Amino acid sequence: MNNHVMTRKDIIALAVLLVVGIIGLAVIFFYKGYEGESVLVKVDGKVYGRYPLDVDLELKIEDEWGINVIEIRDGEARVSKADCPDKICMKTGSISRNTETIVCLPHRLVVTIEGRDDDVIR
Amino acid sequence: MSRSDSDRRSIAVRIASDGLLVALAMIFGYIESLLPAFTGIPGVKLGLANLVMLSGLFLFGVPEVLMIMILRIVLTGIMFGNVYSIIYSLAGGLLSLLVMIIMKRIKGLSIVGVSILGGVSHNMGQLIAAGVITGGISVIYYAPVLLISGTVCGMLIGIVAGRILDHLPTIRKEG
Numbered sequence: 279m280n281n282h283v284m285t286r287k288d289i290i291a292l293a294v295l296l297v298v299g300i301i302g303l304a305v306i307f308f309y310k311g312y313e314g315e316s317v318l319v320k321v322d323g324k325v326y327g328r329y330p331l332d333v334d335l336e337l338k339i340e341d342e343w344g345i346n347v348i349e350i351r352d353g354e355a356r357v358s359k360a361d362c363p364d365k366i367c368m369k370t371g372s373i374s375r376n377t378e379t380i381v382c383l384p385h386r387l388v389v390t391i392e393g394r395d396d397d398v399i400r
Numbered sequence: 401m402s403r404s405d406s407d408r409r410s411i412a413v414r415i416a417s418d419g420l421l422v423a424l425a426m427i428f429g430y431i432e433s434l435l436p437a438f439t440g441i442p443g444v445k446l447g448l449a450n451l452v453m454l455s456g457l458f459l460f461g462v463p464e465v466l467m468i469m470i471l472r473i474v475l476t477g478i479m480f481g482n483v484y485s486i487i488y489s490l491a492g493g494l495l496s497l498l499v500m501i502i503m504k505r506i507k508g509l510s511i512v513g514v515s516i517l518g519g520v521s522h523n524m525g526q527l528i529a530a531g532v533i534t535g536g537i538s539v540i541y542y543a544p545v546l547l548i549s550g551t552v553c554g555m556l557i558g559i560v561a562g563r564i565l566d567h568l569p570t571i572r573k574e575g
């Protein structure tokens with residue numbers, strides 16, 4: 279039996295999933311097309327604070343899970359320092375557009391850019 | 401060889417080969433963790449360890465693969481991670497295995513199709529766990545990327561696993 283030959287159903291599954299993924303990407307792309315206004319910081323599901331994106335700020339969050347430093351500069355937010363094992367939050371880089379998100383799973387931290395009237399999505 | 405002798409032998413062979421597979425899956429997982437996180441998106445990875453799970457599912461059976469997977473995740477978690485990483489891996493691993501078991505029964509899907517759906521459900525399981533851990537739906541914005549990466553990586557892993565199965569002599573059947 280040739281295990282490496284893709285069947286019709288394989289290809290249908292592949293195509294459907296890719297199309298759904300691309301539609302999802304397109305929706306997010308158009309949705310976050312505009313600049314965000316504030317930075318929402320959540321720790322362990324609770325709101326830690328909301329900070330305007332146009333005011334430079336260095337915010338150190340130190341809790342039972344670890345340390346993250348969030349930097350807001352020139353209208354962009356990023357995690358500039360973290361002592362988490364994977365450093366994915368730092369590698370994500372800068373975010374500035376509506377709904378863009380940085381996640382630090384080990385520290386249960388979520389940093390999200392909010393727009394003006396997007397209370398609906400929360 | 402008497403019956404009990406061959407029983408004993410086959411149990412020993414099983415334990416030895418299961419141990420090998422757990423070790424192999426752990427090594428794959430470790431190699432993968434050494435590769436640079438090329439996207440900065442949590443959860444986007446090739447799924448090398450799933451190569452072992454997928455081949456195991458087609459070669460052996462559900463109970464064995466389930467055991468190998470749980471052992472791999474718990475041992476990797478103890479050695480390189482923490483409780484959170486174990487929960488996170490289990491969410492992806494268990495959902496993926498469940499979906500692969502169901503998909504394997506569907507006629508017309510090859511190992512590649514099973515792997516694609518397994519890869520996607522692995523990522524979705526982790527996304528759900530991430531949502532629960534961070535207590536919010538913000539992670540939903542990662543869903544399309546994880547869907548696409550799970551599909552593509554699942555396909556690659558499935559093709560490789562298919563090749564392995566094609567060339568592997570049926571090790572268990574003689575036991």
Ligand SMILES: [Zn+2]
Nearest residue numbers: 360362367382
């Ligand atoms: Zn982090």
